[in-house]
Amino acid sequence: MSTPPSPSAVPSPPAVQRTDRPSVRIGALVPLTRPGWVEAGQHLLAGLELAVRDVNGADGIAGTPLELVVRDTAADPQRAEAAVEELARLGVTALAGEYHSVVGRAAAARADALGLPFLCSSAVLDALTEQPTDWVARLAPPQSRGWQLYADHLLSAGHSRIAVAAQASVYWATGTRILRDHLAPRGATVTELDTSALTPAALCDALVVHRATALLLLAGHPEPAVPIVQAVRRDQRLAEILIGAPAGQPEFAQWATLLGADGAAVPFLRYLPERLTALGDRVEAALRARLAQAPSFVAFEGYDTIAVLADVLRTCGTDRARVAEAWPHVDVEGTRGRIQFTRTPGISVWQWAAAPIQVVDRDPGEPGRFRVLHAG
Known part of the structure; x- marks a missing residue:
């Protein structure tokens, strides 16, 4: 694991939406403007938000609501790095999301350097970080396999x-x-x-x-x-x-x-299976209503990201190091199958090896x- 350096200066953040009571905050990296793939970002965010709603409807994290702090990466690696530093300063417990692989790689490197757990939803580059790291896990299959x-x-x-x-x-x-x-x-x-x-x-x-x-x-x-x-x-x-x-x-x-x-x-x-799980069937209907169209696999990746993080937070609490230490112990029923992380040869992050393709x-x-x- 890397020792977090002092955060460098980043542009002043926009106002962050807050709840009226303390919350467990998750930073969400999503491409929402061009040249980012906006439609993919909208689906990813829909999955993340739906899962947060479901978590909070089930008593949150030991009674504390889960809150997303969303940042638009716009497919820009430097913008993503700045967002990671900002979110770390804002005190988020972990990072979630990102669709573009090159942007996901930049975010993963910065999260590793800062000691901030990052569950990457969609980026597929095999070398998501230059060196093996315990801070980053990934749901999407590596590019080589797909x-x-x-x-x-x-x-x-x-x-x-x-x-x-x-x-x-x-x-x-x-x-x-x-x-x-x-x-x-x-x-x-x-x-x-x-x-x-x-x-x-x-x-x-x-x-x-x-x-x-x-x-x-x-x-x-x-x-x-x-x-x-x-x-x-x-x-x-x-x-x-x-x-x-x-x-x-x-x-x-x-x-x-x-x-x-x-x-x-x-x-x-x-990245979908032949059949969704029972949870996936329910989530599919809710996402369809939210998006007013059939949800893409990216929306399911977003939902599964929060499902995993919520399970980890309920078990391990909100200490960043303990969250990162929990990756090898994850065993969560997601929308597309049972999610567990392992060390995969040639992959530098904790990987869901059984992700469907x-x-x-x-x-x-x-x-x-x-x-x-x-x-x-």
């Missing part, structure tokens, strides 16, 4: 010439490396196409030249992913090419709204319905 499963799906579907339309980012570069390392020994090739250097039309030309049978969108949504999909769908030379999006862009309603039928049959990763797409005949193509 993207290798995705690569297996591509192979089983007969794809051996794969192109990736990639933006510059540690997350996308790591994803490309995972795919190449997993696919190359099995006779498949991965060609990188730079979205910053190629227009959608030029990218289509490159796909023809490389005789790619699958194009993976390792790029942001809606830009540049949506224009790329539209260009590929309209190019008759590419009528047979598979478009894929392992990072999960088609999970959210905006994808279907912007692309319609063009957004169907695009396989992506989501599916490869799914939107049904071309009914784009609002998802089809499960592969699971692991």
Whole structure:
């Protein structure tokens, strides 16, 4: 464990909503403005807030209400670091949330340095911290596990010439490396196409030249992913090419709204089981009402984050060190299965090793319905 350094100066925080009585405070990191993936942030926050409501409806933490102190990271690692320092000064017991992997990595490093427990909801980079830490645990599966499963799906579907339309980012570069390392020994090739250097039309030309049978969108949504999909769908030379999006862009309603039928049959990763638990069924109905749409897997990740933290706080109290020491003893029934943390080879944080993974797409005949193509 790291010794907390003196917090550095950060911008003055906005007003924090307080209850009329003492509360146990959890800092929540969520992307709520652009360039963050706002729809994902809204789902994550909905899950966090619903779980806090349920905890407080069940007598809180030994009679004390649980309170979220929410900070918008806007997909900015420096903003996230500043938020972690601010929340630590405000006296939160632990941190929760974050969707973007690069931002989650920055938050995890700062939480580790400050000795602040952080249960990361959605960020998947394997190396969430540079060195092993006892302060951080994670619910989402590591990127290597999910993207290798995705690569297996591509192979089983007969794809051996794969192109990736990639933006510059540690997350996308790591994803490309995972795919190449997993696919190359099995006779498949991965060609990188730079979205910053190629227009959608030029990218289509490159796909023809490389005789790619699958194009993976390792790029942001809606830009540049949506224009790329539209260009590929309209190019008759590419009528047979598979478009894929392992990072999960088609999970959210905006994808279907912007692309319609063009957004169907695009396989992506989501972290749901074949069947939700009994708790998950109840939470699904409540989230649907709260969001006025079907909840994404990110909303369930948010709910499970608070469910785990509440169980730890009820057992161990609010001392930060004791919360971090509790990760290996967690045994909580979540919405998507039983949650326990272990040390996983190659992963620097406490990891829910049994997190469910599916490869799914939107049904071309009914784009609002998802089809499960592969699971692991």
